[in-house]
Amino acid sequence: MTFPSLLQRRVNAALAGLGWVLPDGFVATVTPAADTRFGDYQTNAAMLLAKSLGTNPRAAATQLAEKIDVTGISKPPTVAGPGFINFSITPETLAQRLESLLADEKLGVSPATAAKIIVIDFSAPNVAKQMHVGHIRSTIIGDCLARIARFLGHKVLTDNHIGDWGTQFGMVLYGWKHSLDQAALTADPIRELLRLYKSVNSVCKAEEDQGGATPTREACKAELVKLQAGDAENRAIWQQCVEVSLKGLSGVYGKLDVSFDHYLGESYYNDRLPSLVAELMAAGLSRESDGAQCIFFDEVPLLADKAPFMVRKSDGGFGYATTDMATVEHRVKQWRADEIWYVVGAPQALHFEQLFHAVRKWGMNPGMHHIAFGSILGADGKMMKTRSGESVGLLEVLDEAEERARATVEEKNPDLSKSDKEQIARAVGIGAVKYQELSQHRLTDYKFVWDKMLSFQGNTAPYLQNAYVRTQGIFRKLEGDAVFHGPYVLSEKEELDLALRLCQFAETVPAVLEDFRPNVLASYLYELARSFHSFFEACPVIRAEAEARNARLALCEATSRTLKTGLGLMGITVTDRM
8 A cells, every 4th residue: 555545544543533514525635845945745734624614724734744644654744834643664564665666577566456448549540641740649658558448447448540542542542543653652551541642632622723623633432432432453452452551550550569459440330320320219318400410519518519429421321429339339349448648639529529428328338538639849849851841751750750869879788789770769769759748738738859868967767777777787787686675774864765655556556547647657657766876876786785686686677577567557668778
C-alpha cells in the first residue's frame, strides 16, 4: 500500500476517534506535500472541516494532528500555514520499503481493484496513404496507455481501426486503371498509391475550378459504387491496396515497437450498416431529415443545436457515424468491452460526444472516453509541413531521429561496435521522439525541436536513459555479482530523497489513467533521474563502507529497475552504454 493510502487510513481513523460531526460522505485525503520543506505528504482535512465545526482551521489541525497514529510510517505530524498537517516518512520506514520494492517485480504497484476489459482505438491511418507526423500523438499515446493498463492488470485489446473504405478508394481505383506505374508500385507501394490519389484528386479539383461537368469525379464515384457492390475486379484491386498498405504500416510500427491485437478497419463493418440503420428506424431512434436518416439529441442541451448524427446519407450511403456505431456494437457484444478508449485528435470531440449519446440511446453503455490531443508544431510554431506544403512523413521523422542520435553516439563513444551504435541510436532516437510526445500534456500543442529532444540535459529521454546507464556503470565496477540484502540503513539526505522518490512510483503509475495523462509518468521519471544524479554526485557507492555500500547498491538497483520499467511503460528502451 502506498504512503498516501496508509496515512489516509490513519487520518480518517483519527477523525472517527475525535467524534466530530462530519459532512455526509466526507473522506480525508493525503497528497504529496506542496512544499517539501515541511514534510513529504500533507492533508488539508482540518481546513476543509473547520467551518462546519465552527472552529479555527489551525486549531482544528492541531487537535487532529495530535490524534493521528503514525506509528511505523512517519515522524509525528506537524501543522503548517493555515492548517496543513504534514507527514515526514521516517528513514526506517523508507529503508523497509526499499527492501520490499526490490522483492516485487511490479516495484510496489498494486493491481487495479477491479480489472476491466478495455478496448483502445488508436493510430488509425488511412490505407493507400503514408503515415505522417500527425499520427505520432495517437500512436504513441495509445500505445503508452495500453502498456500501463496491462501493467495494472486490465485485459487490453488494441484495435487499429484503419481507414480502408471510403471515397479515397474511388480515386485510387480510377488512377490504378488509368495511370498505374507497375514498377513504382513494386518498388514503393505506398508512394505509388499516394501518387495515384493525388494525381486524380488534382484533376478533379481542376475540373471543379473550371465549372460545369466533373467527369473524372463522377467516374471515381462509379468505381467506388462498383467496389461497394462487390465488383470482382475492383475488389481485387482494393484487396491489393490494403495488403501493401499494411505491409508498409508494419515497417513504421516495427520502428516504434508498437503492436495491435486487431486491425478491424471500416470495411469490416460494411455489411452490418444497412440492417443497423433499419433497427434504428424501427426503434424510432433515427428520423428522416432532407432525405437522410439522422439521430437527434433534443434532450441533450449541448448537442440540441448541433447538426444531427447522420447514420444514412440522402443517397443511401453510410459514413463514419454508422460505422462507428457498428464498431461499438462489435466491441461490446463480441469482445465484452467494459470500456472503450478513443485516442483521437481534439477536433473530433463533437463526433464522439454524439457517438457516445447515440450508443446509449441504442441500449449499450460501456465506459466510453475520447482521449483528445493537440497538434505538433514545427520549430517556427506553425503546423509541421514539408517545403511543398505536405504533411511530413512519419517514417522520415523516425529515420532522421535515428540518424541524429547515431551522430551523437559516434561523437560520444566512437569505440563501440557498429551493432552497438545502431542499437543505441535506435533506442535514443526513437525514445526521444516518444518522450517528447509523452512528456507534454496531451491537450497542448508542442513544438517539434530536434536539438531539445535529443539533448542529454533537461527533461528528455536521453537524460533519463543516461541515468540508467550510470546505474549500470556502477555494477560493472563491482567485483562479482551484486547481492542485495536488508536491513538497509539510510541516513544521508540524498539517500532518503531517492528512496522516497522510488516509493512514489507506485503512486504515479495508477494516476496516469485517472485522466489519461502519460505526462504524469514522464514528470515522475524525470524527477527520479534528477534525484539519482544528485545521489550519484553526493554519495560514493563502491568506495563506501560496508553498511552504506549495501544500502547504496540497493538504491542503484531499485533506480535501475524503476527507470527501465517506467520507460518501458512509455515504449522507450534503455541501453547499458551510451
